[in-house]
Amino acid sequence: MIRTDAPSFAFTRAPTRRALLRGAAGLGGAALFPAGLLAAPTLRVATYKGGDGLLLRRAGQSLPFDVDFSEFGSGNLIVEALAAQAVDLGGMSQIPVAFAAISQAKIKVFATVKGDVNEQIVVVPGNSAARRIGDLKGKRVGYVRATTAHYFLLKMLEEEGLRFSDITAINLSPADGQTAFASGALDAFAIYGYVGQRIQQSYGARVLRNANGILSGDYFFTARPEALTDASLRAEIETYLRVMRKALAWREAHIDEYSNALAEALGLPASVVKAVHERESQPRRLVPIDERAIATTQEIAKTFFDAGLIPRRGDVGLLFDRSFDALLSEKDG
Known part of the structure; x- marks a missing residue:
């Protein structure tokens, strides 16, 4: 009991x-x-x-x-x-x-x-010209190694005929990624949880894609x-x-x-x-x-x-x- x-x-x-x-x-x-x-x-x-x-x-x-x-x-x-x-x-x-x-x-x-997958997202600055994952070719993309973000970013790139080597992938912790995004050091950030939502609310970020259908x-x-x-x-x-x-x-x-x-x-x-x-x-x-x-x-x-x-x-x-x-x-x- x-x-x-x-x-x-x-x-x-x-x-x-x-x-x-x-x-x-x-x-x-x-x-x-x-x-x-x-x-x-x-x-x-x-x-x-x-x-x-x-x-x-x-x-x-x-x-x-x-x-x-x-x-x-x-x-x-x-x-x-x-x-x-x-x-x-x-x-x-x-x-x-x-x-x-x-x-x-x-x-x-x-x-x-x-659990949820909608909070697993790739965000870009609000004024970014990117409209799909393929537009990130050659761009600086933050991610968190060996996590869901690493995996869904890989799969999203694959769907666009791209490899990880086609972007400038930067491994960051969620906190460091948020700081880098806010400073303009990243063109996109693959992230999960409440960090992604805070980036949207605090810095006007836009969701390029979520991981629904991948995770x-x-x-x-x-x-x-x-x-x-x-x-x-x-x-x-x-x-x-x-x-x-x-x-x-x-x-x-x-x-x-x-x-x-x-x-x-x-x-x-x-x-x-x-x-x-x-x-x-x-x-x-x-x-x-x-x-x-x-x-x-x-x-x-x-x-x-x-x-x-x-x-x-x-x-x-x-x-x-x-x-x-x-x-x-x-x-x-």
Whole structure:
């Protein structure tokens, strides 16, 4: 039973790779204590600023065990943390999963989150002469390497008969890309999330194209394999999924309230967050893994391989664990 008192949520901001590895090395200490004396393990969840912890609190959902949320800047860093056994689970897009298959990182994908793709965009200055992606040939285009932006920019260029080498591609963080765009150092910026909307509102940028029709809208919950085979942690993960489904349903029913809370957490104008949420391509929800999710992730690996950006395709199917499908198919109670 889910208890109704407030859960014990601990938040850790942006741990360094060295700190994560130190923490992982200390996990062996648990073996010094008899199993009967150990309390329920703390579930260590990798998230993003304004992520699961905020949603659970605003939705009034609690958990019968302690959760330690650590904030990360990208899905690739979450993959590293999972591989280092420094966290138990975390969410990410399909792109880090494709790269994990290539690097043979020890992670497992165990649930799909259906999410928005309309906020995945290529923006240009309001006075730009560009009217289609093909007009960016020879132009300075910012993007964020090994993310959805990298992938959809590749695919958009391909559709115009262009390669990455046909543009001056500049790898930037979202924050640095926003600064570069504002200063006029970029002719276009492939970006995602609230940064794209803020650029539109603050600098009069125009959307050249969004990634609808390119990205599947599938995002994933991933875990370190040991967390799925440990009986106590697996039970906690099952409970976490059930509670998150309720929280996501609350989000859909209270989108304005959630948008305001998220805007405050992110330090953004509420108008930015609300504009993104109003244009979402589909409701955000937790669902079982299906063959399409696996196939589209494999296609991502193939695309990066064909573009000469990775040494091999990797077999993404090996990363998927569908043992939670029955749970995720349950009707909400």
